[in-house]
Amino acid sequence: MTEPRLVVSKLHKRFGGLIAVKGLDLSLYPGEILGLIGPNGSGKSTVMQMIMGIVPPTAGQIMLDGRNIAGKPIYEIARAGIGIVFQHSRPLRLQTVLENILLGLLPDRIDRLRPPAGALDRARAIGAECGLGAVLDRMPGTLAFADLRRMEMAKAIARDPQVVLIDEPFAGLTRGEVEDFSELIGRFRDHGRAVMLVDHNVKSIASLADRVVALYLGEKIAEGSPVQVMRNETVRRVYLGGGIETHERPEAEIAAHKVLLRVDAVSLFYGKAQALDAVSLTVHEGEFVSIVGLNGAGKTSLFNAISGLVPFRGTIAWDGVVRSGESAASIARSGIVQCPETRELFGSMSVAENLELAGQKFSESEKVARLAWLHELFPILQARGEQEARTLSGGEQQMLAIARSLMLKPRLLILDEPTLGLAPVILGQLSEALRRLRETTDITVLLGEQNVTFALPHADRVYVLEHARIVWQGSPARFAAEAGEGYL
Known part of the structure; x- marks a missing residue:
């Protein structure tokens, strides 16, 4: 972890009169998981969408390996090495799980639609890595919810991104499935990828992330190790309020x-x-x-x-x-x-x-x-x-x-x-x-x-x-x- 792979500087996003993100600075290193937390309306998803090019920033820079990608088209950002896993599954429903993964391995040129040599084996290996080995030949509509989420993970890493943005990976999962997904995300880090993770399940993020950034109303209120951020008085006040008073009846x-x-x-x-x-x-x-x-x-x-x-x-x-x-x-x-x-x-x-x-x-x-x-x-x-x-x-x-x-x-x-x-x-x-x-x-x-x-x-x-x-x-x-x- 010498130089950050992704650097966000003075990032700002305004929707009409609403300031969704205000002057945000953060960095993301290779082989690191960065957790992004905050209550609803804090700006977490907006930050991810600006990094991926889904919405353009109002101001600020997003530097990927020294190149400013702020405001670039999504396809350019994807080619540059950023992938995103959305909260909601969006498979091609008439294609098998394997074919969905294989799509990410196709050349992104209109004159080259055939998969390169070894692509099928690579797709199977990615599916197995994501826990899909037993369902590769099935249609998405027949999968359990957790397997649909695994398929979204597999699709995202098929293009071998160096930065992976993951939105709400634990939503709708059982406790056992949360543990499985935490292991999978941990392997992304082990492979040297830089991972940014957003989820409402604060405890799961804290147990997995190397660093945590807390947002509130579009501004960064804390940054540090999970223990430091969870004990931060401003963060606890945002989530819990002030001091606890009780007036229960007998x-x-x-x-x-x-x-x-x-x-x-x-x-x-x-x-x-x-x-x-x-x-x-x-x-x-x-x-x-x-x-x-x-x-x-x-x-x-x-x-x-x-x-x-x-x-x-x-x-x-x-x-x-x-x-x-x-x-x-x-x-x-x-x-x-x-x-x-x-x-x-x-x-x-x-x-x-x-x-x-x-x-x-x-x-x-x-x-x-x-x-x-x-x-x-x-x-x-x-x-x-x-x-x-x-x-x-x-x-x-x-x-x-x-x-x-x-x-x-x-x-x-x-x-x-x-x-x-x-x-x-x-x-x-x-x-x-x-x-x-x-x-x-x-x-x-x-x-x-x-x-x-x-x-x-x-x-x-x-x-x-x-x-x-x-x-x-x-x-x-x-x-x-x-x-x-x-x-x-």
Whole structure:
């Protein structure tokens, strides 16, 4: 490791008024794995796309072996020695696995379409190296999800790149498959390739990478060994928030109430990718339960299963009755209301119209009373009543999304990442609203959060979701004592 193979200097990317990457400097050496981490919206994927030429940088340099490739066409960058493994598999579905790999060995000239001598043997060797030896003659559509990901790896290295960019390699994989892929990526390094790795599975990156760069809102906030970066106070604050406070109610008080929601051994797949693996949990009536986990852990998938938005295996019992084949609308009418991470407001409708639409099943007097209560909970919504929802700030939109969900008078309110991308002053207002809900109503809340310091003060019980599985459960106080240190 004498000279870096790839050097990024003052890299900047603007999408309209949004600065996605700001003044980024980083280097990547031969025989090294560099992990790129950060919450959603940090700019990780944008950095990889600029290096590969998928999007042009607004400013800055990308030097590959001393040559500036910033803004060059993708094919030139690929010829120069950079390969990328995308998160989503994109095979040629009418060709076998072997033929998909062989495509990367063909000359990239229109007048030379025949594979060179030895290409077939080379393709078989690459397939075997990536764990595909037994499925080379099969069609991509018949492969397991992990084998599809292996094929994407094989396609990328068929052109013998010296720099390999790998986006979310561990998404949708089981624990055993994550270990297999870590070994495969490690072999790329052993062969002298420079590897840049992006994934939400921070622990897997930390166990594999030689160095880690942490991004937040497009800027580098830390760089160093995995241990150094994971212990960095700025990184921990970005992922965890500030200091941990807990205010759980006595366990006996919660246990005295009936179980309102029971999730038993629920597994969920998106195609062949596993998003949940035998997840079980219980929520008592009136209880506030927090599901904490990093992005990609499976929180949204769990909530979508409970809300009837996606099919799943296992059982979900609501108020003592096992659900079976109910529509999402029926589930919502029964009292389970989800406030999604994406908010899903009607942007061209006013704040008042969004709320009135949610309260259309109530009598006029009940609707007026409900609106008055919500305006007391979120005063800004009354002041913004005639304003179109799409013109609100991010924090105001989040308040409206929560208020619209509460307008439906839910028995169980599911809040999915309500703090995502919000300023500290807004977090304080949301925290105060949850405190009032907890102290003045009998509502039950299931909160999914990456921000531990927001989630724990509003929790009676905590589940930690990691890589599609529940890996810890207990009281917030126990989490602070036992699990908090190992969360990242």
